[in-house]
Amino acid sequence: MSNQDDFFTPEEVDRQIDQVSRLKEGERADAEAIAYLRSFYGMDTQQERGMLDRIWSRIADAAPPLQHNPQQKQQREGIIAMQNQPALVSNRAIHKRNTTLMQRLGVLAAAVFLVALVGSMAIIFSSIRHNAGGPASGGSKPHVIITTVPPTPTPIPTAIPVPFKVTSVDMSVMPASIAGIPCGTYLTVTYKATIHVTPHGPGGTVQFGYTVNNGRGQNMASVKFAPGQTSQSYSFTWSGALPADHTYPGLGGINVTSPNQLISPMVAPSGMCK
Numbered sequence: 001m002s003n004q005d006d007f008f009t010p011e012e013v014d015r016q017i018d019q020v021s022r023l024k025e026g027e028r029a030d031a032e033a034i035a036y037l038r039s040f041y042g043m044d045t046q047q048e049r050g051m052l053d054r055i056w057s058r059i060a061d062a063a064p065p066l067q068h069n070p071q072q073k074q075q076r077e078g079i080i081a082m083q084n085q086p087a088l089v090s091n092r093a094i095h096k097r098n099t100t101l102m103q104r105l106g107v108l109a110a111a112v113f114l115v116a117l118v119g120s121m122a123i124i125f126s127s128i129r130h131n132a133g134g135p136a137s138g139g140s141k142p143h144v145i146i147t148t149v150p151p152t153p154t155p156i157p158t159a160i161p162v163p164f165k166v167t168s169v170d171m172s173v174m175p176a177s178i179a180g181i182p183c184g185t186y187l188t189v190t191y192k193a194t195i196h197v198t199p200h201g202p203g204g205t206v207q208f209g210y211t212v213n214n215g216r217g218q219n220m221a222s223v224k225f226a227p228g229q230t231s232q233s234y235s236f237t238w239s240g241a242l243p244a245d246h247t248y249p250g251l252g253g254i255n256v257t258s259p260n261q262l263i264s265p266m267v268a269p270s271g272m273c274k
Contacts, residue, residue, distance in 0.1 A: 164204040164225070166256050169264035170194040173252065179271025183244040191252035192235045193264060195223060203227035207258040212238040213250035214266060221254075242273040 174190045181187065195206055203225045209218040223232045238249050251266035 162198050162201045164201045164259050165198045166195060166206055166260055166262050167198055168196045169254060171253055171265050171267045173267045173269055175269055177270045178273055181242060181273050183273035184241045186241050188237055188239040189249040189269060190235055190237050192233060193254045194231060194233045196231045197225055199230045200228060204259060206256060208254040208256045210236045210254045212252040246272045
C-alpha cells in the first residue's frame with residue numbers, strides 16, 4: 001500500500017475520529033475535520049469500489065469458471081467488506097457523536113423551559129397577590145387610615161307661608177223641624193255656622209254678616225282664628241211667636257266678607273206650624 005492508503009486504513013480513520021472527538025464541543029475545528037474526513041474518505045471509497053468492480057469484471061470475462069469457485073467468491077466479498085468497513089466505522093462514530101450532541105441540546109432545552117416555567121409562575125403569583133391587596137413578602141405592611149366623616153345634618157324644611165283664607169262654611173239649625181207646633185207658639189231657633197280656613201295658616205279674623213230671613217236683613221259679626229287653627233263656630237238665633245203666615249223662622253246663613261268673600265248654604269227648620 002502507498003502512504004495515502006496507510007493513512008485511510010480503518011484503524012487510522014478511527015484514531016483520527018477519536019482525536020477529533022476530544023476537542024472541545026463547539027470548536028470550529030471539530031466540525032471542519034469531521035466534514036473533511038467524511039467527504040474525502042467517501043470519495044476515495046467510491047473510487048476504490050469502482051476500481052474493484054472493473055477488475056472483477058475483467059477477471060470474470062477472462063475466466064468464466066472462476067465465477068463458480070466458492071473460495072474466490074468469498075475472497076471477493078471479503079475484500080468488498082473490508083473496503084466498506086472504514087466507511088461503516090466512520091459513519092457509526094459520527095452518528096454516535098451526533099446523538100450525544102442532540103442529547104445535550106435536549107437537556108439544555110428542557111432546563112431552559114423549566115426555568116421559564118418557574119419564572120412565569122412566580123410572576124403570576126406575584127400579580128395575584130398584588131391585585132388581592134396583600135403586602136409583598138418582606139415588605140412593610142400598609143397603614144390603614146380611617147377617616148371619620150361627620151354626619152350631614154338634615155336640613156329643616158322651611159315652612160312656606162300659607163295665606164289666611166276661608167275655604168268653606170257648614171250650616172245647621174235647631175230645632176230641625178216645627179211641624180205640629182201650634183202657630184203663635186213662642187219659639188227660639190238657633191243657627192250654627194262652622195267656618196273652615198286653610199290649614200297651617202297664620203291665623204286672623206273672619207268678618208261676615210248673618211241673616212235669618214234669607215238675606216232680607218243681616219247683622220255683622222266676626223270670629224278670630226289662632227295660628228294653625230282650621231275651624232271656628234258661630235251661632236245666632238231668631239226668637240218669636242210662630243206666625244200663621246209661616247214667614248218665620250226663615251232661611252239663615254252667613255255672608256263672609258273678609259279675608260275673602262264666601263256665601264254659606266241657607267238652612268231653616270222643616271215643616272210648618274198648624
